[in-house]
Amino acid sequence: MGLSQDQVRRYGRQLLLPEFGVRGQERLLRASALLIGMGGLGSPAALYLAAAGVGRLGLLDSEPVEAGNLHRQVLHDTQAIGRSKVDSAQARLRALNPAIEVVALRERLEASNALRVLESYDLVLDGSDNMPTRYLANDACVLLGKPLVHGAAIRLQGQVLTILPRRSACLRCVFPEPPQAGELPSCQAEGVLGSVTGLIGALMAHEALKLLGGFGTPLADRLLTFDGIASGWREVPVRRDPQCAVCGDHVQTSDIRRIVHAAAAV
Amino acid sequence: MAITVRIPTPLQRLTNGQGEVQCDGKTVAELLGDLERRHPGVKERICDETGKLRRFVNVFVNEEDIRFMQGDQTAIKDGDEVSIIPAIAGGAS
Ligand SMILES: [Zn+2]
DSSP: OOOOHHHHHHHHHHHTOTTTHHHHHHHHHHOEEEEEOSSTTHHHHHHHHHHHTOSEEEEEOOOBOOGGGTTTOTTOOGGGTTSBHHHHHHHHHHHHOTTSEEEEEOSOOOTTTHHHHHHTOSEEEEOOSSHHHHHHHHHHHHHHTOOEEEEEEEBTEEEEEEEOTTTSOOHHHHSOSOOOTTTSOOHHHHOBOHHHHHHHHHHHHHHHHHHHHTOSOOOBSEEEEEETTTTEEEEEEOOOOTTOTTTSTTOOHHHHHHHHHHGGGO | OOEEEEOOGGGGGGGTTOSEEEEOOSBHHHHHHHHHHHSTTSHHHHBOTTSOBOTTEEEEETTEEGGGTTGGGOBOOTTOEEEEEEOOOOOOO
């Protein structure tokens, strides 16, 4: 396909990377990614993916921008308060890189729309704020065979895990059952620092760029955790559980479909 | 020598801000008991009322998930490292 002069100028610094190069860039330009949540994690992740030239980005969020978002949700500016997050994000990303396609999806991920929404993308990044959505994204990605980059942050800590369906540990392999509502603290109640969501979101973008650009080793089967008190990264090995309810050895497609639909009840 | 326990960030408030503490025990269950004696309040964040590990908390002994070993009866010895890793929901809004 070859790159235009504009593209060579814009992406020159990453074209210089031998691991990435023209081949990686061409792959990115043809690739698509869906971001669930345009908040603290989705903001930096979307900025880096758009800037790097991922051909089509889907942005999924049903909420409007609030003043209390701005300390960490760096996609949105003060004037965007009250506007829908996906519209604000779309405008910002189009201004950053007019050559890519940015699709604004003003909805929540639900059992009823998950498969339809995720189907047309090569990869999914989950930066949502609640466990039912996270398990739904996980289950739908396993069902569809889509790589999923899972990232989470609260207070001064964060986690990232890349999930290659049926090949590496999924969210349910690591944490088999979703916690009940209120069983886990929320950022709304417990707070979070923007630099922590920034680190985790940027790492999520990095994982996506590796998979879409076709280089490096995915952060699969390794749960990477960040401790923002000492500023340390640690990883623990995780593995696919052959008994996993969604990606286990004997699970049928119809079983996962049932689990995805059951998620609607949560 | 003792067993090193890595404390997740949110629980470090209960361990005087320490990310690692030393504890003793022959099994993970004993270790968690000792951890609670030294740092009251930690165990209830890791285990439910019946003393069972909460389902969104994983415990690793030397980087192996105890769910794939003998659960809280997994044997441990001096010099081992135990990590406590909770799930995190947080992200967007
Ligand atoms: Zn699984």
